[in-house]
Amino acid sequence: MSARFDAIIVGAGQAGPALAGRLTSAGMTVAVVERNLFGGTCVNTGCTPTKAMVASAYAAHLARRAADYGVHVPAGVSVDFAAVMARKDAISGKSRDGVESWLRGMERCSVHQGHARFVSPREIRVGEELLAADRIFLNVGGRALTPDMPGLGEIQHLTNSSILRLQRLPRRLVVIGGSYIGLEFAQMFRRFGSEVAVIEKGPRLASREDEDVSDAITGVLEREGVEVRVGAECIRFERRGDDVAVGLDCASGATEIVGDQVLLAIGRRPNTDDLDVANAGIELDGRGYVKVDDELRTTAPNVWALGDCNGRGAFTHTAYNDFEIVAANLLDGASRRLSDRIPAYALYTDPPLGRVGLTEAQARATGRTIRVGKRPMTRVARAVEKGETDGFMKIVLDAESEEILGAAILGVGGDEAIHGVLDAMNLGARYSELERAVPIHPTVSELIPTIIQEALP
Template identity: 40%
Template sequence: MKHYDAIIIGAGQAGMPLARSISKKGLKVALIEKRAIGGTCINDGCSPTKTMVASARVAHLVSRASDFGVYVDGYRVDQKKVKSRKNHIVELFRGGAEKALEKAENVDIIMGQAVLKDKRTVEVQRETGEVFELKADKIFIDTGSEPDIPEVDGLESVPYLDSTSIMELEETPEHLIILGGGYIGLEFGQMFRRFGSNVTIMDVAPRLVPKEDKDVCEEIARIFNEENIATVFDVKVTRVAYSQEEITLFYEGDSGAAEIKGSHLLISTGRKPSTASLGLEETGVKLTDRGHIWIDGSYQTSVDGIYALGDVAGSPPFTHMAYHDAHLVFQQIYEGVNLDPNGRVVPYCVFIDPQLARIGLNEQQAKEKGMDYKIGKFLMRHAGRALEVDETNGFFKVLVDPGSKKILGATVLSIDGGEVMAVLQMAMVGGVTYDKISNLPIAHPTLAESLNNLMGQIK
């Protein structure tokens, strides 16, 4: 039985950098991965979806080329080519990740299913049937999350898609029904509408992305309506059926019982932590009420010497936060630097078009907390750069503290919104007040220049 200083289960965006950091201290690391190096982000999350979003945006721009004085006689979407391009990017990123790990000294990459046997022992089950055990002083769990498929009558007999399998389509759906109006559903909905599908998004919630402010939801709904993406809210799906290559959803809505038919069905009702096959019950590792692995402020689980990080431990479900978890874990355990993960300001970006980017608090969160705040809002249809490139949907919105004048949070629904949001994030971290930004000379004509106007709207 081979002994390591650390065993890391899961070669995702927390597991890989943690393995490299630990190995640089001259410590021996076993990195166990059951599926593919790179985790969800590289293989079926960020990289492939954003590659396909880029293809969909090109299709959208071609469709409105005449708005710019350019006339295209005709175009078509080759779904096989879209998939091929996506696969190439995935292989490129995965290959880069594999090479980086292979170059790292003291790291053994082991492919197989990891099962905890006790607080120092991990069993590895290979697809070949080979089974062996490893021991380590410390064990880190970074197994991420996976699609959470709801229990719906008849669903097991329907060839439904999830956020991974939909990217393997080689045909453009005639009518794609999406169950779930969250971030994943929005990205795929707009994407496939631009590829040429009829799209209907259905959700039990009263509106799209209900965690965002009402005006943000309304603007996204308007944009989707302009692109002829149908939305149905406040519905409960009661049954699903499949016959003659057609899927039927039976549901209860405001007007009573109804049904909808489509050629394809995407289930995007959320994700759940990947813990089922880890054998946690053998070691006594506790879970939270939501199924995440419970951890303390140092990422240690309820069992001494076993740690968890990333999505599986309930961190904000974004690649960059898992990567940051790896940094904090390493600093705390191997460098003796105590960094509090609860003090982080969490950024994220949803790659609909225009992008939806958030940092810090939004208005409804500030109200729930009973906070005193001021708001600034600037519409993109008044922004010079947005007008020049004819991308005038959306707006900038910022919340500030009336006393300190510091930024509490911002929502950027705009072309390249994620890039603009990062500027506001740095202002928040650096304590730059909104009045300083309002008078700052920012290069013209850029999107960031609109931050002057945004801060001038605060009242």
């Protein structure tokens, strides 16, 4: 059976459904192909479920600190892990069902469930169906990377997806990887009541951040009882009855950590290895990501790649922006480009880290003359009033051009407050303009102009 459409979209993640809405509104017929869960990583195994769990972990943590606020919790604090997971599932399921219902009810949109493979540059096979279109858009996402590590094939391990299906709270969770996914799970499971150890091969946690940010995050986790081991070489695994022994060689500390669950959080890989992209002339890079130009076009004419599979952003907001770029260029006569996007993201530990632009180290490496403003959260009134004073705020400036180069806000509300800097950067504002702003008191954001005024060479 064959069918022809104006466009085919492979994958119903963050970019795909929105693009289907724009294309069908423009009068095009669209086939959307999804082989697993509607909504992609964000809705099913990423942002939505994990941030629901982070919220539960924060509630438990705050309840344990109730006495700090003059509140008495007479029966103590316990966590109903099954209820936590049920709440997460309900929130995620509602979002997933919403995406699927939207697509199935969309005029001129045809939904096809199954595994898509390229037959030619204009044809895709899904089961017994052969779909053809003059425009094809890939939004196939990614999955957890599972490297070849000694003993890994002999044990059962968790990924960011399978950990969301746990039925029982681990007694001791060993997290392999000290980056964003691993750190969020480490803190939340510690707050749920598990013993937690984080093992990182590199010299520090969150290694893409400045050292002061990494050190502050490490301090927060260690104060909550998370064991942190960095500089771990030759990580290996061995089954010990119902437990797993994780062997490691570090400069100090025990050479073995034993836990009943192991989470691998050491990277992602794109879902491009089973699409037969060579049949369409689509080139992949050495890591399997689809090669795209500045407007997200692949090496095959009239084929675009959006979201995680193109390696040009690993976040929901960058995937959605990919959709905006493609839709604007195709339908609105615009000339939007990936290179215009200012990088920004958040780490949802508690306190959260909001980041935009260059780090201090990256800015120094450019050879520019920079100024750096920094203030601990102990000197932010809003943080003091909320009793959450871990972290600091930092902004990096070009002393000569007055360009705002980047910022990091590790502290209460940091994931929201960072948008004041991001918006100013998107508007091309000079820091001398931002420092004249009159923000609301008491907020975290109100300190941004002050930090700029106090910035030092």
